[in-house]
Amino acid sequence: xxxxxxxxxxxxxxxxxxxxxxxxLRPENEASRKALFKxxxxxxxxxxxxxxxxxxxTEEMSLxxxxxxxxxxxxxxxxEKKLEYVIKDLIDDIAPLAVNVSSPYFIGHMxxxxxxxxxxxxxxxxxxxxxxxxxxxxxxxxVLEKQLLAKIHRMIYRKDRSFYEAHVQNPYxxxxxxxxxxxxxxxxxxxxxxxxxxxxxxxxxxxEEAGVHAAFQARGIERCVVLVSKLGHYSLKKAGxxxxxxxxxxxxxxxDTDNRIDLKDLKDKIRAIRKAPGSRILAVVGIAGTTExxxxxxxxxxxxxxxxxxxHLHIDAAWGGPTxxxxxxxxxxxxxxxxxxxxxxxxxxxxxxMTLGMVFFKNPEAMQNIAYHANYVIRPGSVDMGIKSLSGxxxxxxxxxxxxxxxxxxxxxxxxxxxxxxxARQFADxxxxxxxxxLVTEPVLNxxxxxxxxxxxxxxxxxxxxxxxxxxxxxxxxxNIKLQRLQREAGKSFVSRTTLTVGGEDMIxxxxxxxxxxxxxxxxxxxxxxxxxxxxxxxx
Ligand SMILES: *Cc1c(COP(=O)(O)O)cnc(C)c1O
Numbered sequence: 359x360x361x362x363x364x365x366x367x368x369x370x371x372x373x374x375x376x377x378x379x380x381x382x383l384r385p386e387n388e389a390s391r392k393a394l395f396k397x398x399x400x401x402x403x404x405x406x407x408x409x410x411x412x413x414x415x416t417e418e419m420s421l422x423x424x425x426x427x428x429x430x431x432x433x434x435x436x437x438e439k440k441l442e443y444v445i446k447d448l449i450d451d452i453a454p455l456a457v458n459v460s461s462p463y464f465i466g467h468m469x470x471x472x473x474x475x476x477x478x479x480x481x482x483x484x485x486x487x488x489x490x491x492x493x494x495x496x497x498x499x500x501v502l503e504k505q506l507l508a509k510i511h512r513m514i515y516r517k518d519r520s521f522y523e524a525h526v527q528n529p530y531x532x533x534x535x536x537x538x539x540x541x542x543x544x545x546x547x548x549x550x551x552x553x554x555x556x557x558x559x560x561x562x563x564x565x566e567e568a569g570v571h572a573a574f575q576a577r578g579i580e581r582c583v584v585l586v587s588k589l590g591h592y593s594l595k596k597a598g599x600x601x602x603x604x605x606x607x608x609x610x611x612x613x614d615t616d617n618r619i620d621l622k623d624l625k626d627k628i629r630a631i632r633k634a635p636g637s638r639i640l641a642v643v644g645i646a647g648t649t650e651x652x653x654x655x656x657x658x659x660x661x662x663x664x665x666x667x668x669x670h671l672h673i674d675a676a677w678g679g680p681t682x683x684x685x686x687x688x689x690x691x692x693x694x695x696x697x698x699x700x701x702x703x704x705x706x707x708x709x710x711x712m713t714l715g716m717v718f719f720k721n722p723e724a725m726q727n728i729a730y731h732a733n734y735v736i737r738p739g740s741v742d743m744g745i746k747s748l749s750g751x752x753x754x755x756x757x758x759x760x761x762x763x764x765x766x767x768x769x770x771x772x773x774x775x776x777x778x779x780x781x782a783r784q785f786a787d788x789x790x791x792x793x794x795x796x797l798v799t800e801p802v803l804n805x806x807x808x809x810x811x812x813x814x815x816x817x818x819x820x821x822x823x824x825x826x827x828x829x830x831x832x833x834x835x836x837x838n839i840k841l842q843r844l845q846r847e848a849g850k851s852f853v854s855r856t857t858l859t860v861g862g863e864d865m866i867x868x869x870x871x872x873x874x875x876x877x878x879x880x881x882x883x884x885x886x887x888x889x890x891x892x893x894x895x896x897x898x
Contacts (some may be wrong), residue, residue: 360451371437392674397445404449409460419455419626457852463875463885466854468649468706468714470874475765476711479758490536490752491744495856499754500741506687506760507835510702511718513682513768514675515695525722532725534718536756538749540676541593543701543715546728546748548584548597550699550719551670553727555582566727570602580636583682586643587619589650589857595642600802604641615651617799617858621663628667641670641698646691647678650856650869652782652805654678656692661696673697676715678803680707683841684772685777690802698724707775707873714755745756774875778804781872794890798858798867807858807867809838810893830864836868837897842868844892849887 360370412804439447458464460471489495491501508526511517511758513532525531537543558564562576574580582603585596588610598605624642631637642664644655657673664671673694682688694700697720704714719725725746744750763771782801789797789808796811811834820832842855854869868889872882 360544371440373436376728396759398443399698402441402443403451404445406468406627408449408453408522415641424455432443438459460874461852462874462878462881465870465874465877465885466852466882467609467880468674468871468873469712470709470769470871471876472709472711473762473766476758476762480711480755483754485758486754486755486757489591490754490756490848491747491750492742493740496743496754496768499757500528500743503743503754503756503762504741505537505761507535507716507718507754509639509763510534514679514697514700514702514718515720527741528722529739530723532719532746534716534723535725535743536752537704537715537717537745537747538752539713539715540591540674540701540703541715542748543703543717544591544672544674545594545597545600546717547672547699547719548594548601548641549726549748551672552582552603553640554670554724555640557727564751565602576637579638581607581875582638582640583609584643585609585611585624585639587611587613587648587655588676589613589617589643589645589648589653590643590651591645591676594674596668617648619655619660621656621659624660625663628663628669630879632667639667639669644671644673644697646675646694647681647803647805649677650858651799651807652677652801652803652871653799653800657691657693657696659693663691664698665696671696672699672700672701674701675701675872676701677706677805679703680771681775684775685797686772686776695720704755707778708762708771709758709774709873710755710758714759716816721743774873775804777875778872780875781879781882782806782870785870785872785882788879788883788886792886792890794893798860798865804872805869806872807856809834809865809867810841812837812893812898831863831865835864837893838866838868840897841889841892844896845885845889848888848892851888852872853885853889 383390384393412786426837459467459469462471464470472529486499489766490499493500504527508522512522516566535546537546547734553564553566553662553824556565556573556577557661558567563572565573568576574582574768574786576794584594584603584607586608590608590610595605595608598608609627611627614620628639628642631639642660644660645797646654646658648654660671660673663669675691675694679700682691682694699720700718702708704710704716705712706713728748729746731745742750769830779801786801786806786808789795789806793816796812796816798805798807798809815830819827822830838855842853846852854871855866856869858865860865870882
């Protein structure tokens with residue numbers, strides 16, 4: 359790996375105050391401006407090379423070998439290298455071993471190419487280094503955050519102009535908040551729902567102050583549950599853990615044949631829980647774009663059921679939210695405005711760099727029940743973002759989303775959303791046409807699952823009895839596990855895999871997420887061709 363030997367003249371480095379202090383300075387003269395340009399150029403062009411060349415997750419170097427190289431646990435006393443060489447090493451030695459998620463052949467996860475202007479915007483966020491926890495370290499950026507929260511709230515809830523005028527800069531109300539990611543956004547939504555269900559009243563203490571045990575005991579509660587389809591994101595389980603209700607009380611509801619929450623099972627479960635003494639329902643979660651299959655729960659019906667039963671409806675639109683920007687496909691999320699809370703991720707279909715989560719509430723007073731104050735900052739009545747937020751210090755990544763919306767316009771985002779959905783439909787047609795594949799989940803958004811299913815096994819399964827079917831399915835699972843691994847290791851393209859339960863049995867499927875605008879149907883055909891030949895040459 360030592361392709362780039364150090365110049366011989368480089369002398370031993372020593373930690374030095376004057377050199378150190380220079381690293382805190384700004385480009386105050388021509389010489390330092392030149393140096394800054396040089397490093398930026400080195401980074402941008404160096405990485406561009408990597409982004410062109412390397413694809414996917416190769417096994418060129420095993421994880422074992424990597425682990426062996428990263429064993430030293432000492433921090434060097436004197437500086438090890440100059441910035442120039444650090445950058446060089448990152449480009450030459452680290453980047454090639456990272457995963458090139460921007461490749462158009464990387465269609466396995468919800469992480470993809472981003473518009474390059476995002477790198478510039480992220481640089482500004484870092485250079486400004488605002489801390490969003492309080493006004494005194496962010497000023498205009500806190501005001502801007504409130505405006506952006508109102509913009510996305512409006513995209514979701516479409517309240518009238520006067521509503522947004524009343525709340526956009528209101529220091530006492532909150533339309534939502536930014537978080538690190540969708541996980542924290544889900545936790546925040548359920549935290550608010552929990553505190554609202556178990557707020558203090560004259561007979562019982564609030565859960566936030568008194569804790570789970572006292573709050574439950576005073577109300578004769580034994581357990582609180584959250585209902586979500588079995589395709590719910592695992593962050594909801596984490597929420598169950600950290601909010602003290604227990605992750606086993608994140609109860610799975612069956613799905614129908616289209617991978618949507620089964621409304622009959624949901625109603626049965628609601629009825630049974632309400633009958634059981636000591637059980638309460640904290641929330642029902644609907645999913646607008648499941649992580650595994652991209653499907654959307656029947657949101658209007660969920661809205662109706664929750665309204666009838668007085669249950670908090672939370673909609674997880676971490677993935678699907680930006681679909682609302684497309685006039686053509688926004689109808690898929692009809693009913694989202696009925697939710698009490700909604701989450702959307704910036705680093706998914708807003709094509710932002712890692713990371714930005716968002717949570718929104720229908721009721722602008724809802725977040726009052728998670729307010730915390732400190733004497734030195736975040737005083738009552740200020741717009742300090744840290745008052746109602748799980749995190750403390752937080753970077754101003756919202757600035758990136760705000761700028762991106764200006765650069766792209768809702769119509770620009772709509773083009774991306776529509777490209778993904780339409781490409782997924784074409785891909786599904788292609789899979790259906792091929793005799794050795796089976797489409798497992800029809801795409802609703804831009805995610806679909808399928809599997810390699812050799813035609814000779816298709817013929818056999820038609821006439822098979824239960825035992826034989828099981829054997830064939832077992833064999834298909836083995837084939838698809840191996841296929842996914844071999845394709846990943848070949849390093850040309852990347853499709854992920856997951857396990858769905860179909861007819862009570864585990865089915866291993868290949869999962870593709872079509873979000874990169876550089877992915878075309880020709881590329882998808884190449885990926886299918888490669889899978890066919892891997893099967894024929896290495897598995898069969
Ligand atoms: C990605 C995702 C999340 C979690 O988001 P992170 O940003 O990865 O924490 C939650 N729900 C759904 C449906 C998701 O797709």
